Amino acid sequence: MASILSLALIPAGVANAQTVQAAFAKGGRVSVVYDGGMSGTLTVQDRRNGAQLQLGGINLNLAGSRQIPISGGYHAEVVYDGSTVRGTDALTSNSDVFTGGTSTFYGTRSGEVCDIVDNFGHQFRATCSLTRFEYEQDDSGPGSRTVMRLAAVATSAVDLVEQDRINQQAQLAAQRQREAEQAMAAQEEAAFQAMLASRPAASRSQTTALEQAIAQDSQSWLFNRFDPGSVNSVVVMPASNDGLVTVRGNYSFNGGAPGWVEARLQAGVVQCVVYWDFQDSCRPVMSAPAPRDQASGETSTAYQSQREAEQEFYRRQTEEEIANTYNRRNNIYNSPE
Structure with a gap:
């Protein structure tokens, strides 16, 4: 044996x-x-x-x-x-x-x-x-x-x-790693928010250009709906080497869901936008990525038809709501102190 x-x-x-x-x-x-x-x-x-x-x-x-x-x-x-x-x-x-x-x-x-x-x-x-x-x-x-x-x-x-015992140690180490990463992310976010708080406020024309860009761009959105008049806390970001001005502001969509957007301006005109949920690149206004058909890789025909109908509806609705918002703001700006 x-x-x-x-x-x-x-x-x-x-x-x-x-x-x-x-x-x-x-x-x-x-x-x-x-x-x-x-x-x-x-x-x-x-x-x-x-x-x-x-x-x-x-x-x-x-x-x-x-x-x-x-x-x-x-x-x-x-x-x-x-x-x-x-x-x-x-x-x-x-x-x-x-x-x-x-x-x-x-x-x-x-x-x-x-x-x-x-x-x-x-x-x-x-x-x-x-x-x-x-x-x-x-x-x-x-x-x-x-x-x-x-x-x-x-x-x-x-x-x-x-x-x-080894599995418990590994789980504990992984938990500590996650906590460390979360703490670092929180520190980075706090530092970023402090930087935003220290940035100068955007001018009224820059704020207006940003809100108009979002309103126009939202016509290409498939699911989300921009809340007109929700743009706030717009600041001027640090200068870039290309001479363009970058502004960043908060907005809401779908009845109060929060988001942020950055826009790059040249001579007061928005050249491109970067959204919180699509940060890979600064893209021109009205160029939201369209869904692709999984089989052919082509833009969905149903999506194109739906977007054209939605664009017309939301263009009229958004323009009217923004005009009312601007009128209210102008009354505030022009009112005596």
Whole structure:
């Protein structure tokens, strides 16, 4: 019998062999996978004179008995936990007269001996260690008897308690990483908001140009709807090398959902816009990316028709609402202090 204290006998698939070996010896929670083979005989007998039985391609005279050799593969996955053992196994047969199958089992373990009962009610005593799993099974039924020897060697083993500890450490490290990233993002956002607060307010003409650009651009939006008169907190961003002026402001859509937009102006005219939900590039006004047909890659015809109808409707509605808003603002601007 192989000694569980010999590291040389632990299979190559076992990580941290000493830890697994110590856990198994102390009755810890260890999972082991075994692979091997099955061999035995199937004995068929019947006392009825002249009885015939066909198994696969073999015709048997059942006035007596016939022994048929059987063989196949054997795979088992076993969890040892203190004095208890549970697992699953699977047989594959090389013969037409024996089909193999799968089963579950449970039992008790003492050292390298396991007393096991499977889900079919078969009871057997197995040699169970970190290196091998072996037992014999004698299964008798009406007119037949199957005697098998199943032997498999361990291909991998895991100390489940140690694995849980490692997993918990990994989860804790991942949580700390997420918290650190969130803290850094919060710091960056706070610094950015402080920068915005320190920027000079945009002029009335710049604010007007930004709101008109959003209103015009929103005609190309498929799902969101700009809330006219919602543009606020417009500031002038730091100067760029190309001489264009960048302004940034907040707005709302769909009845109060918040968003922000940046616009680049040349001589007071908006050249392009960058939105909070599409920050990849500064794109010209009225050039929102259109949905593509997944099969052809072309712009959806239904989308084009819908957008044309929506553009006309929202153009009239938005222009009227913005005009009313500008009139209210002008009254405020022009009112005496």
